[in-house]
Amino acid sequence: MPSQQAPMITDTNGAALLDSKGEIRESGKNYQRDTIAATFRIHNTGKKVTVSVNHLKSKGSTCWEDWQGWETWEKFDPIKDKVENKDFQGSCENFRVAAAYQLGKEMAKIGGDHVIIGDMNSYAHEDPMLVLTSNPTGKTLKAARDTFIGKRPQFGENGAIITDNFGYINAVSLKDAENKKMSWSYSYNDEIGSLDHILISPSLKKHLLDATDWHINAAESTLYDYNQENKGIGAGESKEVRLEKERTITHNFYANNAYRSSDHDSAIMALGYGYGESDGAPVLLATKSGRMDVPYAINTDKALTGDIAEISFSPEPEDMSKVALPTMKLSKDGKQLKEFDVSGIEPGNYTVTMKLTRPSAQKASTPTTVAGSEVSMKVEVAKRDSTTPTVVIPPYDGSGGSFGIFGLLSLLGLGFLRKTKK
Numbered sequence: 001m002p003s004q005q006a007p008m009i010t011d012t013n014g015a016a017l018l019d020s021k022g023e024i025r026e027s028g029k030n031y032q033r034d035t036i037a038a039t040f041r042i043h044n045t046g047k048k049v050t051v052s053v054n055h056l057k058s059k060g061s062t063c064w065e066d067w068q069g070w071e072t073w074e075k076f077d078p079i080k081d082k083v084e085n086k087d088f089q090g091s092c093e094n095f096r097v098a099a100a101y102q103l104g105k106e107m108a109k110i111g112g113d114h115v116i117i118g119d120m121n122s123y124a125h126e127d128p129m130l131v132l133t134s135n136p137t138g139k140t141l142k143a144a145r146d147t148f149i150g151k152r153p154q155f156g157e158n159g160a161i162i163t164d165n166f167g168y169i170n171a172v173s174l175k176d177a178e179n180k181k182m183s184w185s186y187s188y189n190d191e192i193g194s195l196d197h198i199l200i201s202p203s204l205k206k207h208l209l210d211a212t213d214w215h216i217n218a219a220e221s222t223l224y225d226y227n228q229e230n231k232g233i234g235a236g237e238s239k240e241v242r243l244e245k246e247r248t249i250t251h252n253f254y255a256n257n258a259y260r261s262s263d264h265d266s267a268i269m270a271l272g273y274g275y276g277e278s279d280g281a282p283v284l285l286a287t288k289s290g291r292m293d294v295p296y297a298i299n300t301d302k303a304l305t306g307d308i309a310e311i312s313f314s315p316e317p318e319d320m321s322k323v324a325l326p327t328m329k330l331s332k333d334g335k336q337l338k339e340f341d342v343s344g345i346e347p348g349n350y351t352v353t354m355k356l357t358r359p360s361a362q363k364a365s366t367p368t369t370v371a372g373s374e375v376s377m378k379v380e381v382a383k384r385d386s387t388t389p390t391v392v393i394p395p396y397d398g399s400g401g402s403f404g405i406f407g408l409l410s411l412l413g414l415g416f417l418r419k420t421k422k
Contacts, residue, residue: 001032002098002147002154006064012071017078025078028146030063030092032056032099039110043286044295046278049204049271050110054118056099056128059090065144065159066091089126094144096121097162098155100128101143104166112279114201116168119264123193124170132168132199168199171211171269183213185265192218198267209270216258217265223253224260276377282349283377286384294340296354300372304333307356307370311340314351330356345381352379 006028009017017025037052057063066083070076073084083091100120107114122128127141135141145159172183172194185196198211223231231251234242275295276283285292296309309328317323323344330336340354356373360366 001034002095002102002144002149003032004028004030004063004095004098004144004147006030006144006146009064009067009070011078017067020079026062026064026067028064030057030061030095032095035103035106037107037110039112041284042273043284044275045273046276046281046283047273048112048281049115050107050112051115051117052103052107054103054116054120056096056119056121057092058121059092061091063092063095063144064146065094065142089122092144093122093127094142094159095147096128097131097141098143098147098160100131101160101162101164102149102154104132104164104168108166113204113207114168115204115269116199117197117267119196121195123195124173124197129170129197130165131162132166133170134165134167167202169202169205171198171200171208172213172267174205174208175211183267185213185218185267186263187218196264196267198269200269204271207271207273209272211267211269214266214268217260217262220260222260222263224255225263226254226261278377282380285352285379285381287345287347287381288384291341291343292345292381294342294352294354296338296340296375298330298336298338298356298373300356300370301334302370302372303330303336303356304358304370305330307358307373308367309338309340309354309356311342311352311354313345314353317345347381347383349378349380352377 008024008028009026011017016027019025033055035052035054037050039048039050041048062083070078070083076084085091087093100122103116107116116132120128127139130139131141141162143155143160143162145155145157147154147159176183183194184192185194186192194213196213200208228246228249228251231246231253233249233251234245237245275297285294294311296311298309307330309330311325311327313325324342326341328338328340330338353374353376355375356370357367358370360368
């Protein structure tokens with residue numbers, strides 16, 4: 001994700017603006033948290049979905065753009081006053097626009113379905129969200145200046161006007177409209193809204209079963225969070241004693257449950273894929289300890305009680321003595337779902353054929369195939385219990401940023417495993 005390396009904000013004498021503690025108010029150097037993205041293959045389908053987890057730059061700390069024109073602001077004290085917020089998007093919206101653009105562009109390089117989740121620090125119709133979803137009013141969307149992806153320039157000293165939109169759909173908003181309700185994920189100064197979003201690619205719209213906010217945090221009192229301060233621990237005692245007790249004593253308001261585990265509410269979503277659904281890729285059949293269940297959807301009304309369901313693999317395994325391909329006798333008529341318990345098939349690519357045969361009334365005659373019962377599909381058999389994920393790491397450019405695995409290492413507290421460029 002981008003960083004900003006813009007000029008420092010200075011006064012008319014060229015000196016840095018400082019706050020009352022002597023800290024630089026805006027250095028021009030600002031950073032985004034890197035995205036973590038993982039691609040999942042969907043069992044019993046030929047589909048894959050990439051999920052990216054994000055936390056965009058906050059609204060609280062400023063960026064270079066927020067200080068433009070400060071010299072003309074009426075009665076503005078650069079030591080202590082907050083910068084103006086004329087568009088009510090908080091600070092750094094242009095920097096978040098740059099991040100949203102980069103996120104959309106990187107996700108577009110990955111095939112399959114896409115999900116973007118996380119704390120976007122942007123309400124649903126603010127500029128960064130308009131980049132990722134749509135911009136129906138044609139609003140001018142401006143990205144921050146002097147942004148870099150690692151050491152590679154993203155946007156120069158003039159920033160950029162973003163005209164691309166990536167067409168994602170806000171899953172919670174979509175379901176809210178259907179259910180005639182309004183969700184929200186955050187409460188600030190007695191106002192509510194959604195900073196936390198699930199965005200899905202248009203290809204997932206037909207697979208979306210439900211999406212909503214899980215109200216376990218935002219409406220709860222801060223008394224119930226896991227922080228120790230302001231809970232009455234050590235009240236009336238010296239600062240040293242109070243701090244020591246806050247460090248060692250669990251406050252009485254704490255409960256070991258999900259409530260107030262954060263200040264934001266989570267969003268949850270359910271997706272559903274159809275068996276055998278594919279965009280041309282083989283259907284994934286995963287084995288565990290050499291076994292796998294292979295569903296067989298019988299979609300013909302001509303199926304009768306006593307018909308035999310059969311399954312075969314091509315190319316046929318060399319040693320069929322080590323393979324179990326069961327048959328099943330139907331116990332009812334009509335359309336139904338059966339499941340073959342297959343064992344011994346080695347990992348690889350096959351064509352699976354499933355069909356119904358009907359025994360002949362004459363014992364010597366060959367059984368006939370029931371019309372409309374035969375199903376064939378290309379499959380990939382893989383071991384579920386030894387699947388090794390493929391990690392794609394961009395070439396290291398000497399920076400601290402990456403789109404993938406190193407962000408995950410940092411999340412796990414293992415960031416020290418990343419080598420520093422000398």
